[in-house]
Amino acid sequence: MQVKLLVDKQGPTISKYIYGQFAEHLGRCIYEGVWVGTDSDIPNENGIRKDVVNALKEIQIPVVRWPGGCFADEYHWKDGIGPIENRSTIVNTHWGGVTENNHFGTHEFFELVRQLDCEAYINGNVGSGTVQEMQEWVEYMTMNGESPMANLRRQNGQEEAWKVEFFGVGNESWGCGGNMRPEYYADLYRRYQTYVRKYGEHNIYKIACGASVDDYNWTEVLMKNAARFMDGISLHHYSIPTRVWEDKGDAINFPEEQWYSVLEHAQYMDELITKHSTIMDKYDPEKRVGLIVDEWGAWYNVEPGTNPGFLYQQNTIRDAMLAAITLNIFHKHADRVHMANIAQMVNVLQAMLLTEGEKMIKTPTYHVFDLYKHHQDAELVDSYGDESNHVTYTASKKDGKLTVSLCNYDLTETREITLSREEGEFEIVEAEYITADAMNAHNTFEEPEAVAKKEFTSYIVEKGTLKVTLPPMSVASIVTKEN
Numbered sequence: 001m002q003v004k005l006l007v008d009k010q011g012p013t014i015s016k017y018i019y020g021q022f023a024e025h026l027g028r029c030i031y032e033g034v035w036v037g038t039d040s041d042i043p044n045e046n047g048i049r050k051d052v053v054n055a056l057k058e059i060q061i062p063v064v065r066w067p068g069g070c071f072a073d074e075y076h077w078k079d080g081i082g083p084i085e086n087r088s089t090i091v092n093t094h095w096g097g098v099t100e101n102n103h104f105g106t107h108e109f110f111e112l113v114r115q116l117d118c119e120a121y122i123n124g125n126v127g128s129g130t131v132q133e134m135q136e137w138v139e140y141m142t143m144n145g146e147s148p149m150a151n152l153r154r155q156n157g158q159e160e161a162w163k164v165e166f167f168g169v170g171n172e173s174w175g176c177g178g179n180m181r182p183e184y185y186a187d188l189y190r191r192y193q194t195y196v197r198k199y200g201e202h203n204i205y206k207i208a209c210g211a212s213v214d215d216y217n218w219t220e221v222l223m224k225n226a227a228r229f230m231d232g233i234s235l236h237h238y239s240i241p242t243r244v245w246e247d248k249g250d251a252i253n254f255p256e257e258q259w260y261s262v263l264e265h266a267q268y269m270d271e272l273i274t275k276h277s278t279i280m281d282k283y284d285p286e287k288r289v290g291l292i293v294d295e296w297g298a299w300y301n302v303e304p305g306t307n308p309g310f311l312y313q314q315n316t317i318r319d320a321m322l323a324a325i326t327l328n329i330f331h332k333h334a335d336r337v338h339m340a341n342i343a344q345m346v347n348v349l350q351a352m353l354l355t356e357g358e359k360m361i362k363t364p365t366y367h368v369f370d371l372y373k374h375h376q377d378a379e380l381v382d383s384y385g386d387e388s389n390h391v392t393y394t395a396s397k398k399d400g401k402l403t404v405s406l407c408n409y410d411l412t413e414t415r416e417i418t419l420s421r422e423e424g425e426f427e428i429v430e431a432e433y434i435t436a437d438a439m440n441a442h443n444t445f446e447e448p449e450a451v452a453k454k455e456f457t458s459y460i461v462e463k464g465t466l467k468v469t470l471p472p473m474s475v476a477s478i479v480t481k482e483n
């Protein structure tokens with residue numbers, strides 16, 4: 001395969017927010033995965049696991065979306081402030097019917113954001129919350145001067161207002177967030193977002209609830225009626241090997257055909273973004289409004305013996321392929337996709353990290369986010385080259401470096417890829433990859449490094465070309481010096 005990189009041509013910036021995370025009050029994501037409480041024996045800083053924070057910092061998490069998901073439209077933020085021992089409980093009806101003690105609330109979330117050194121994406125409650133409740137939450141978080149909510153925040157120990165970079169007005173309002181019709185939600189969006197006020201210097205980026213998968217009518221109605229009131233509109237698409245909700249296929253014990261079927265379902269993201277963007281172009285030709293893919297990833301049957309409402313699944317080299325394929329698609333649409341949030345950060349769906357008591361492992365998906373971190377806020381490099389034979393790639397440049405990431409998701413065949421550029425030589429700075437011998441290779445608490453990042457050496461630099469030999473089931477990132 002031949003790829004010509006047009007390194008000198010100007011391209012759009014790949015927003016770092018494409019590497020965003022999603023952390024919901026679901027199963028063991030927040031509780032156990034992030035929050036263990038200050039009395040825990042698990043090493044923590046102010047109740048938040050140190051191992052998880054350290055691992056996520058390594059991959060430069062840019063933003064975390066919280067508190068849901070479906071949970072967001074049942075979440076009443078005042079339950080989660082004030083002394084922990086006085087907080088009221090609620091039932092998490094969507095996710096296992098467990099009792100939520102509200103120990104992780106607004107202050108704890110911003111403590112997580114502080115420790116990760118990232119931005120906050122808050123998802124507000126439209127489904128079962130009032131306009132006043134949403135307005136007061138925004139005031140509580142972002143008002144610095146004298147006000148009832150700012151004073152309440154101070155009373156609860158936080159003097160300075162926090163920065164809310166992104167705010168979602170409802171989640172899946174067509175489904176778990178209220179079963180609304182687009183016309184009704186568009187009007188509600190216009191009303192609720194009015195009260196997502198700017199209390200400080202900083203503009204809050206407002207996100208309207210967008211479509212489920214291929215509901216193009218939803219995008220049409222929202223854009224037609226509310227585009228001028230939004231900065232972004234969301235899109236959710238999960239990849240399911242069987243496409244059957246009742247039996248999605250297993251995360252580890254899957255037949256070969258499900259390797260390809262789930263990756264094909266992931267590639268559908270390209271068509272979805274293209275078609276939703278085309279509708280958006282009609283109402284927003286300047287591409288001011290971002291398409292925010294704030295839920296994406298693989299969704300399998302839960303691990304045997306675990307609570308079906310907790311969505312705990314293992315993560316294999318197949319998921320690494322899925323992540324690389326999807327990130328490459330987001331890069332290609334960098335002019336419209338302003339943020340994406342993989343579902344979810346820890347212990348739920350296509351997670352970065354899995355925990356068991358005091359143990360924590362990094363998943364193959366984590367390693368792809370690590371390999372791809374060079375692309376955050378880099379300029380997309382255009383290219384010629386056909387992405388056939390189960391190979392996909394992306395390239396970007398930043399800070400005097402050119403990074404090419406390549407994925408060979410064929411199960412058996414090694415691929416030869418020759419990269420060339422208009423001028424200059426490839427000068428390798430760093431090259432790393434992940435691969436495996438079995439299609440269901442994964443990390444366990446007993447063998448945490450079964451799939452891990454290694455140095456990549458299967459390339460030859462020769463007269464303005466870079467010849468790469470990419471083994472089956474592998475993802476590589478090659479960083480070269482820009483000249």
Ligand code: AHR
Nearest residue numbers: 068069070071171172343
């Ligand atoms: O990520 C799990 C759930 O999937 C989210 O809560 C919901 O928004 C979606 O249906």
